[in-house]
Amino acid sequence: MTRAPAPAAATVSTMSTSGPSAAPIPLHIVGEPPAPPAPHVLGTSAAPGRQADPAVRPGVLDWTALGVEPRWKDQETGDCAAILSPVRGPATASEPYKRYAAGARQRGETALVVACIGAGERRHNVFSGTVAPGIHLPHYYGSISANPLPAGVTPEVADGLDHAEHDLGTRLLNRPPDTWFRLTYLKESSSSHPGAARMSPPPGKGELRPILVDGLGDPVAGVWMPADGDARWFVVPHGTDQRLLVEWLVQHALPAYAPGALTRARSPLLRDPAFATDAEARLVETIAEEQRAHERRQSELKQQLAELRAVADPLRDRLLFGTGHPLEDAVHDVLVAAGATVTRLDDVYGTKSADLLAEYGGRRVLVEVKSASNRAAQSLPDKLLKHLNTWPGLTGTEPVDGGVLVVNHQIKLPPAQRDAEVYADRAFADALTVPVIGSARLFDWWRREDWDAVLDAVFGDLGVAQSPETAVPDADPKASGRPGLLARLRR
Numbered sequence: 393m394t395r396a397p398a399p400a401a402a403t404v405s406t407m408s409t410s411g412p413s414a415a416p417i418p419l420h421i422v423g424e425p426p427a428p429p430a431p432h433v434l435g436t437s438a439a440p441g442r443q444a445d446p447a448v449r450p451g452v453l454d455w456t457a458l459g460v461e462p463r464w465k466d467q468e469t470g471d472c473a474a475i476l477s478p479v480r481g482p483a484t485a486s487e488p489y490k491r492y493a494a495g496a497r498q499r500g501e502t503a504l505v506v507a508c509i510g511a512g513e514r515r516h517n518v519f520s521g522t523v524a525p526g527i528h529l530p531h532y533y534g535s536i537s538a539n540p541l542p543a544g545v546t547p548e549v550a551d552g553l554d555h556a557e558h559d560l561g562t563r564l565l566n567r568p569p570d571t572w573f574r575l576t577y578l579k580e581s582s583s584s585h586p587g588a589a590r591m592s593p594p595p596g597k598g599e600l601r602p603i604l605v606d607g608l609g610d611p612v613a614g615v616w617m618p619a620d621g622d623a624r625w626f627v628v629p630h631g632t633d634q635r636l637l638v639e640w641l642v643q644h645a646l647p648a649y650a651p652g653a654l655t656r657a658r659s660p661l662l663r664d665p666a667f668a669t670d671a672e673a674r675l676v677e678t679i680a681e682e683q684r685a686h687e688r689r690q691s692e693l694k695q696q697l698a699e700l701r702a703v704a705d706p707l708r709d710r711l712l713f714g715t716g717h718p719l720e721d722a723v724h725d726v727l728v729a730a731g732a733t734v735t736r737l738d739d740v741y742g743t744k745s746a747d748l749l750a751e752y753g754g755r756r757v758l759v760e761v762k763s764a765s766n767r768a769a770q771s772l773p774d775k776l777l778k779h780l781n782t783w784p785g786l787t788g789t790e791p792v793d794g795g796v797l798v799v800n801h802q803i804k805l806p807p808a809q810r811d812a813e814v815y816a817d818r819a820f821a822d823a824l825t826v827p828v829i830g831s832a833r834l835f836d837w838w839r840r841e842d843w844d845a846v847l848d849a850v851f852g853d854l855g856v857a858q859s860p861e862t863a864v865p866d867a868d869p870k871a872s873g874r875p876g877l878l879a880r881l882r883r
């Protein structure tokens with residue numbers, strides 16, 4: 393008798409990705425299990441002044457949903473996959489840690505510890521400043537100290553991280569703790585105080601590698617590893633969300649560093665490539681190639697950005713904060729980028745003339761460059777007028793069509809807080825017979841490569857006063873086609 397084919401729904405049901413035989417992954421959680429809520433009795437209230445139990449009681453998590461079996465104090469830890477210490481590093485001399493470390497060593501697995509640092513009373517001394525409770529490492533490897541950092545510190549992901557470390561750093565940045573700590577690896581010395589006997593065995597060798605660093609490059613989260621590489625202690629600030637740490641341990645740390653723990657639990661998070669279907673293998677390779685291509689493209693873009701900034705940073709600084717020759721050089725570079733031919737007059741005439749001679753489209757103008765810590769003095773245009781009067785008497789000069797004054801004003805203020813115009817006195821500005829341009833406005837045109845605005849401001853109608861507003865570019869600047877500094881660099 394011919395059997396009818398099985399219904400499609402039944403076939404699909406056997407392809408479940410969650411595996412009914414998967415077991416929760418045992419994790420040792422340092423501390424006391426969360427106490428059940430006390431029953432509320434009508435007509436009673438808490439005694440006045442009663443303090444909370446100081447014992448470590450981590451917040452209640454849905455351990456089953458996280459795929460974890462928590463092992464608390466007085467429970468077996470020898471078969472645990474990792475240790476999570478929500479408050480501080482585990483007591484390495486205690487029985488739970490020793491059994492866990494012995495079990496990992498017997499199985500040939502990397503011992504994984506996630507230790508929060510900085511919880512508890514802080515102290516201050518003249519040598520180390522404010523110090524929070526640190527972490528004691530196992531055996532003779534020393535300890536990691538924690539110095540609280542000021543509020544407002546914004547860490548960055550360190551370089552050279554593997555995938556799991558990078559993921560932990562990203563999670564910490566997305567859900568930061570209340571306080572960051574500067575981490576310092578303190579290796580055991582040969583003696584605890586002068587005259588003490590030497591330690592035996594000698595101090596162990598280890599390394600604290602940063603995962604997140606502060607603005608000074610000091611680690612604020614990291615991973616400590618002994619020289620033999622048989623353990624990884626991930627050190628994160630006290631107050632880090634516990635769910636974040638458990639999810640990261642299960643989804644990233646265990647597959648990367650202790651896959652045997654997932655094998656024992658028959659976890660769907662670990663799949664042996666030797667048993668993958670051809671379709672799965674092809675898709676995994678496609679994803680890996682996409683990742684490699686993305687990383688190559690990102691590396692190229694970062695290199696291009698570094699090259700652009702190598703040009704932009706010095707010119708930006710000189711135009712916004714420069715004085716003297718650095719400011720003159722910046723104005724020179726902007727005019728050259730706009731397509732003008734520029735001569736440094738100080739090299740030829742010294743102080744008898746203006747700073748620059750700019751030529752474009754048959755026009756020749758003198759450019760005087762000045763700076764002012766506060767508002768620009770009203771005498772600055774007179775210096776340009778003086779140079780325009782003395783120019784015909786200088787040896788070897790040809791007639792000019794006029795001049796322009798460029799001023800970097802109010803240098804003591806942040807650029808965003810400076811006056812938009814060099815001279816805020818409207819009556820004085822209207823009476824000027826030479827155009828006056830703020831170097832900040834020149835910078836704004838340069839950063840947008842609006843060369844038409846630069847040329848209009850410098851080589852415009854030089855016979856009458858030109859206020860800066862007449863040269864402000866439109867919201868959609870005209871593209872002149874002339875390659876500037878940034879455009880030349882992008883080629």
